[in-house]
Amino acid sequence: MIREIFIIAAMSFTPNAQMPQEYAEMIWEETRETDVDPVRVAALMYTESRFNRRAFNEESRTRGLMQIAPFWIRHFRLRTNQLFNPRINIRSGIRILQIGETAHHERCPRSLGTNYDNHHKALAHYRCHRDALRSRACRRSLRSVYRWEDRFRERVQEIERERAEQDGGTSEEN
Numbered sequence: 001m002i003r004e005i006f007i008i009a010a011m012s013f014t015p016n017a018q019m020p021q022e023y024a025e026m027i028w029e030e031t032r033e034t035d036v037d038p039v040r041v042a043a044l045m046y047t048e049s050r051f052n053r054r055a056f057n058e059e060s061r062t063r064g065l066m067q068i069a070p071f072w073i074r075h076f077r078l079r080t081n082q083l084f085n086p087r088i089n090i091r092s093g094i095r096i097l098q099i100g101e102t103a104h105h106e107r108c109p110r111s112l113g114t115n116y117d118n119h120h121k122a123l124a125h126y127r128c129h130r131d132a133l134r135s136r137a138c139r140r141s142l143r144s145v146y147r148w149e150d151r152f153r154e155r156v157q158e159i160e161r162e163r164a165e166q167d168g169g170t171s172e173e174n
């Protein structure tokens with residue numbers, strides 16, 4: 001996927017909330033040096049905050065676009081108010097996904113089964129935290145992220161088809 005198509009898709013993959021171009025560009029930039037999928041980050045951001053950089057969850061005390069938990073504020077040595085900065089919040093969310101992909105999370109394999117890759121385990125680690133991995137709410141939350149991720153990928157394919165038709169070509173690029 002090329003940057004331009006990612007940006008266009010990010011700004012138009014949801015019917016209820018449009019991602020600001022600035023956030024799409026930040027996601028693209030921040031994921032380039034990692035193995036983290038920018039599409040997954042965009043879907044997670046939509047699920048977590050509906051692109052509201054001031055989002056705050058009273059119950060969990062999570063903050064910002066990626067809904068970063070208090071534990072991570074301490075872990076990354078941030079100040080609480082820094083998580084309302086979009087770039088810092090996005091970068092923190094991507095770091096959490098990276099940590100989840102590489103860390104051994106002893107409950108993940110049992111609670112999620114053995115058919116899941118590290119990306120799925122990282123997302124479960126991010127969304128559900130250690131004590132909630134088996135909960136119905138966790139599974140529902142993961143399904144929501146995957147549903148939006150699928151919608152984003154469909155939007156990318158639509159854009160690629162439209163471009164191919166405009167160019168008079170029949171090949172689709174991935």
